[in-house]
């Protein structure tokens with residue numbers, strides 16, 4: 238392992254960004270983690286101070302800093318509300334990569350990220366096997382929510398109520414496609430993402446139905462890889478690079494007007510993290526990443542801004558009350574909040590009612606949920622309470638990771654509320 242001095246030099250590369258933090262503490266008011274724990278090391282200011290201490294070689298415990306750094310949802314609430322414009326997520330992601338490079342990756346994470354996730358064909362085969370035999374280990378718990386729980390005491394699954402793997406992933410339900418622009422005069426590439434492909438294929442089908450309805454040409458390769466964010470969040474840039482390059486080989490030189498996803502996290506990763514971490518890539522790869530950055534957008538943004546979904550339609554009869562949860566990666570990272578609501582309002586069978594704190598984080602945070610389930614669930618219960626108070630029969634959102642977390646919270650509370658993606662509600666009206 239290199240000396241702590243070398244690590245200090247590496248972290249110093251972030252110094253220009255670290256000094257932007259004025260230590261004002263305004264991030265405390267918006268950090269969902271700090272709201273639960275009240276610990277300074279959990280909020281952006283505390284984490285930035287720890288990194289500053291590492292850069293100045295005041296702290297000699299890189300593992301301790303890494304542990305505190307990974308206690309974070311990467312929700313971006315702090316960055317979105319920082320008066321000094323500190324690029325908190327960029328700093329955290331780069332710092333995690335530096336620290337993991339210095340400390341090494343655990344054997345379990347090596348197997349998961351490099352042995353499984355970074356090999357898309359093998360990953361698909363393993364999950365197909367998992368979908369076939371998951372009934373041995375899990376049992377259905379709520380028909381309305383489609384949630385399951387573990388049959389046995391499991392340190393990994395704990396008391397979670399989760400959505401099981403779909404019987405058939407999207408890439409098996411829908412063949413690869415490459416069709417020209419139709420009535421809309423536009424062609425898009427669809428990046429499915431792991432959760433839509435393997436757990437919520439119905440969300441992907443709703444996307445494809447909507448695109449087809451509007452006469453949008455489609456490029457859909459079916460050997461897509463993960464966007465890379467789970468590996469990157471763990472600091473594993475080797476696995477991240479493999480995934481980015483796999484996807485670049487599929488999407489990098491294809492002619493399309495926009496690249497759409499139905500996953501807020503995938504969109505934010507392609508738009509912000511790929512360019513941020515593409516420093517050592519070839520000039521051609523960098524220009525492909527830049528071209529994707531310019532054209533990637535959430536499906537709701539594409540339909541509302543580029544195609545047009547029309548004015549909210551009115552119908553008689555009873556309407557289904559629906560509320561909407563803003564995914565952090567959609568609203569805080571990409572500024573997309575009105576568009577998914579417009580999709581919902583375009584379905585006259587639904588009545589959109591705002592819940593309190595619609596943009597307060599649901600507590601998922603990807604691997605944060607796996608590593609810090611108790612805190613993740615505590616944050617999630619606040620979201621569940623606001624959904625319950627809205628008295629709606631449906632909660633819609635724009636990110637499959639949020640759908641998983643909200644399903645868990647509602648199912649564990651015994652609430653009779655359906656969890657839908659906004660695009661599903663829109664597609665129902667077509």
Ligand code: SF4
Nearest residue numbers: 258259261262264319
């Ligand atoms: S990260 Fe921003 S909001 Fe938080 S203490 Fe620093 S300057 Fe203030």
Ligand code: SF4
Nearest residue numbers: 268309310312313315
């Ligand atoms: S990204 Fe979210 S959880 Fe992490 S420090 Fe910022 S507000 Fe808190």
